[in-house]
Amino acid sequence: MTQTGNRLEDLRKMVAEVLEVDTEELTDTGHFVDDYEADSLRAIEILARIEKYFKVEIPQHELPELTNLKEVHEALLRHDRQG
Template sequence: MTTQIADLSTERKAEIKEIVCDILDLDLDEVTDTSLFKEEHDADSLRTIEILSAMERTFDIALEQAELSRMTNLAGVYAVVAEAEGK
């Protein structure tokens, strides 16, 4: 998983973070790669689904809803997107 996260460019990570912060209605500096969406930012499951949908639309990838369980923080979103783009 670490290798796949590293495969994402700095620009791609920044774009993902911006999308996530927009959906969660947070400032960029409020979210770290490891801060938990639900526990630390009060995101509900609908927000996570919105993040998944936004990743699919923005990057033209297909993601399974099973991936939602991994998308608990930015690092998880990075990994899911990197794996989907690597297929």
């Protein structure tokens, strides 16, 4: 698996844990609020875990755009200095 693929799976595990769903239930495009009943505190927790685990900084103003796993992964790739 590629580094990007590994990163996506790490993200999937992390986000699934915060949303309290199985990793198999968490799709790339499933909406965190509509499909998984996430609230703003869970969104902030997801962002904090990503920043700590991947050692990146994603600006808080991007938080409203991070509505699904695909968007979170794309933000991680944009802000990750390691590529």
